[in-house]
Amino acid sequence: MEDKKVYILGGYQTDFARNWARENKHIAAMMREAYQGSVEITKIEPGDIDAAFVGNFAGELYCMQGHLSAFFVDFDPRFVGVPTIRFENACASSAVAALSAMAYIQAGIYDLVCLIGVEQMKTVDAARGGDYLGTAAWYEQECTGIEFPFPKLFGKLGDEYDKRYGLDNNYLARIAEINYANAKNNPNAQTRNWFMNLEHANTCGKYNTTLSGRIKVTDCSQITDGAICLYLASERYAAKYADHRGLDIRDIPRMLGWGHTTAHIEFARKVADSAGDDYVLPVTRKAITDAYKRAGIKDCWDLDVIETHDCFTISEYMAVDHFGLTKPGDSWKAIEEGVIGMGGKLPINPSGGLIGCGHPVGATGARQLLDAYKQVTGTAGTYQVAGAKKVAMLNIGGIATTNVCFVVGTKN
Amino acid sequence: MIEQIKCAAVLGGSGTVGSLSGGLIAQNGIRVYFLSRTAERAERGLERAIAQARSEVIARNIVCGDYEHLLEGALKEADWIVEAVAEDVAIKRQVYDKIESHMKAGAIVSSTTSSLPLDKLAEGRSENFRRNFLSTHFYNPPGRMLACEVTGQSDTDPDVVGFMRDFLRNTLAREVIPVRNVAGFAGNRIAFLLLARITALAEEYGVEMMDYLVGPYTGRLLPPLATLDLVGLDIHKAIIQNLCEHTNDRMHDWLVLPDYINKMIDNNLLGNKTRAGFYKKLESGRFVFVDPATCDYTPAIEPHIAFVEKAKHFIRMGMYKEAFDTIRAADGKEADIVTDILCAYVAYAYLLIGQVTESRFGIDGIDRVMSFGFNWASPSVILEMLGGRENVSQLLAKKGLTVPDTLQAERKSAMEILEAGKYFVAK
Known part of the structure; x- marks a missing residue:
């Protein structure tokens, strides 16, 4: 990563509380707003953009619209002829788009890539939307005829933790409480005005129904509409960008390290494979440790913030030990000791994460990258972790099938 | 003037504005009395507040009751009294008679009205009442509409207005709009x-x-x-x-x-x-x-x-x-x-x-x-x-x-x- 540096130049997030179907908007409108916002913030000249990469999971299902990257050309007359690609890797779609953008930049093909993550999900009712999400798993094998398959599959991850190490559901409720509390500080978070407390997260009832075993509504991330637009750049472009703005290039965040792994798509097989391993999801752990190695960091305590993929509370519980905050199976200790809260030794999801900020599936990886950028540049505003210089993010697709981890920082 | 709101009383707690603004207060861990003509009506307000929060747990912060049995005790305890009864000067005056009789010194009294003249509503009241009386005009439904217009009348202590603006902004997450005391506000x-x-x-x-x-x-x-x-x-x-x-x-x-x-x-x-x-x-x-x-x-x-x-x-x-x-x-x-x-x-x-x-x-x-x-x-x-x-x-x-x-x-x-x-x- 040292010889071919890839920089992040900032970007824009749409308000995740919006319902774009209620506004009767096309998914391209969301992409357009994200793009326009990113130009306002970065002041990047549209003519400088070499390519646009779009991460999106299921536009064909939710919006009856594929080929989303082509809409980018409509956003500015100078974009006619600019190459665009759409990437799909379930919930990790935009992280995979970012990996690909890095590869193109490191290969010297492009200097500046516009990265858009987008998903419009409120076009269908919850049951149908839940069914569509099942296509991120092995649909035929794991989801056919099952209502809300994903909470059930992630419930099995909780069961596996329980079997190997014991699992107190109160810690899952604490994770929900922390993410909702963090989201209240994030002006773009979907749940920023929602009510939540630990008692509610621990309650089963009319307003917190059980979806599967230990997974209740408050353990789940939200059905969200949202888009992110940000920019990845070569050192050559970043130097020019810094020069024009009177910045020191060393203060511009870059991808310090990355890890990318894929496990068996079928959850049962993943778990069977990990029998005897220290970690329940060793393939996910490998993505994280690969990113650490490439970033030249020893362990998680070299980080200031983590933005992780809490599609369910159990996913964050898993991330705590897989990032190495505790030894395997001891994630509860980091929660108990206040390590992961704002003000803790290593805050997780100051943004509110997927549970609090929202989870527009194909946009989440880009959202995490943008939040990492904001933390490192001190521009996260009301959810800033003071002095943050290195941030890791984990974006997973399916039931931790695709795993992408980035370490973002300035390395000053 | 009170230093902190630990308890509130909502008069007109069965109505939409009263119950939903009262619900917001309860969501923040503050004890709230929902008062209405009958306890059953107040309970209906509680159901609305629960539906707004999408959580039954806020009920533990809400006490429902009728004016006859619960009003006096609630007014003696409340740091903030929210009047959300019908938009009728005569009815509001009757309610203020009761509030004035039992409110503790320094308690804040706010009306949710935006249309009735505040000075007229405060006319003839004690200094304690007038210094602590203002309008907090919530928009409906407050769970989704964040605006809240705030203004005092001629005798309202400016510190009371400032305190309530801060409370509404910081605790109830309202978009507080300071307005002049004119009909309809902004x-x-x-x-x-x-x-x-x-x-x-x-x-x-x-x-x-x-x-x-x-x-x-x-x-x-x-x-x-x-x-x-x-x-x-x-x-x-x-x-x-x-x-x-x-x-x-x-x-x-x-x-x-x-x-x-x-x-x-x-x-x-x-x-x-x-x-x-x-x-x-x-x-x-x-x-x-x-x-x-x-x-x-x-x-x-x-x-x-x-x-x-x-x-x-x-x-x-x-x-x-x-x-x-x-x-x-x-x-x-x-x-x-x-x-x-x-x-x-x-x-x-x-x-x-x-x-x-x-x-x-x-x-x-x-x-x-x-x-x-x-x-x-x-x-x-x-x-x-x-x-x-x-x-x-x-x-x-x-x-x-x-x-x-x-x-x-x-x-x-x-x-x-x-x-x-x-x-x-x-x-």
Whole structure:
């Protein structure tokens, strides 16, 4: 990563509380707003953009619209002829788009890539939307005829933790409480005005129904509409960008390290494979440790913030030990000791994460990258972790099938 | 003056405003008394508060009861007493008699009214009452509409007003709009003048056509006459009458209540609460619209006007500037109606800077109340969408409307305009 540096130049997030179907908007409108916002913030000249990469999971299902990257050309007359690609890797779609953008930049093909993550999900009712999400798993094998398959599959991850190490559901409720509390500080978070407390997260009832075993509504991330637009750049472009703005290039965040792994798509097989391993999801752990190695960091305590993929509370519980905050199976200790809260030794999801900020599936990886950028540049505003210089993010697709981890920082 | 709100009492806790604002307080771990004429009515308020929070656990912070049995104890304990009873001076005075008898020294008393004169409500009360009496005007439903207008009356301690603004902002997460103590404050004053104008135009052009022409694509989540069905025509009438009586400005003659509205009220066509107002939904799911000439319902005409459809398409694709360029370029009486209403909105809002809000805040408070109280694109955003100050000044002059000096206030940034995209709905 040292010889071919890839920089992040900032970007824009749409308000995740919006319902774009209620506004009767096309998914391209969301992409357009994200793009326009990113130009306002970065002041990047549209003519400088070499390519646009779009991460999106299921536009064909939710919006009856594929080929989303082509809409980018409509956003500015100078974009006619600019190459665009759409990437799909379930919930990790935009992280995979970012990996690909890095590869193109490191290969010297492009200097500046516009990265858009987008998903419009409120076009269908919850049951149908839940069914569509099942296509991120092995649909035929794991989801056919099952209502809300994903909470059930992630419930099995909780069961596996329980079997190997014991699992107190109160810690899952604490994770929900922390993410909702963090989201209240994030002006773009979907749940920023929602009510939540630990008692509610621990309650089963009319307003917190059980979806599967230990997974209740408050353990789940939200059905969200949202888009992110940000920019990845070569050192050559970043130097020019810094020069024009009177910045020191060393203060511009870059991808310090990355890890990318894929496990068996079928959850049962993943778990069977990990029998005897220290970690329940060793393939996910490998993505994280690969990113650490490439970033030249020893362990998680070299980080200031983590933005992780809490599609369910159990996913964050898993991330705590897989990032190495505790030894395997001891994630509860980091929660108990206040390590992961704002003000803790290593805050997780100051943004509110997927549970609090929202989870527009194909946009989440880009959202995490943008939040990492904001933390490192001190521009996260009301959810800033003071002095943050290195941030890791984990974006997973399916039931931790695709795993992408980035370490973002300035390395000053 | 109290230092902290640990307990609140809501009088009128069975009503929508009382129960839902009380629910917000309870969500923050504060003990709240829901008081009503009967305990059963107060319990209905509790159910509303639970539904708003989507959580039963807030019930542990709420105590329901009737005035006869619970009022005295609640008033003695409460640090903040919220009066949310019917908009009637005599009824409120009776309630204040009871509050004054039992409230503790320094407790804050707020009314949720925006229409009744606060000084009149405080008249003849003790110094303790008057120093601590103000209006906290929540918008409905407060779970979704964040605006809250706040003002004191002549004798209110400024520290009390400041304390409540901070509490509402920091604890209840409200968009607090400091307003002057004038009828209708900022939001209702502006919105209902425009709504009144649209009811008048509906006599000539029809209900469906007016909601089509100045519908959501012009910067509002709901069509204007559908909004009045939600408000209730009886409430609309009361607001218009109050504004007619207690305000006077250059656009006062727009504050009309056409005869057909009175007929609709007489016929119990009050809006959503009577399942028939400007709109009526048939069993088939189709809507019919009231004919102002007869107060009977007529089938939908489903208007289709080229410039409106083109503007809606641009909105659907997120091209807001292009949508408004289309509106501005359109000719004909329909286009004139649209630009008349939009220009009047801008002109009236800017005219009221300094009258409904303090001049030093510019258009900010008015902008926020229209967005967070009504889900309308703010006047300053519409000003920019119509081409900025010079273009709007020319348009106003052409339409015979006065150009307010305050139109020269600060301009919106491109980012602020972009973030108003949520108020432009492709319908």
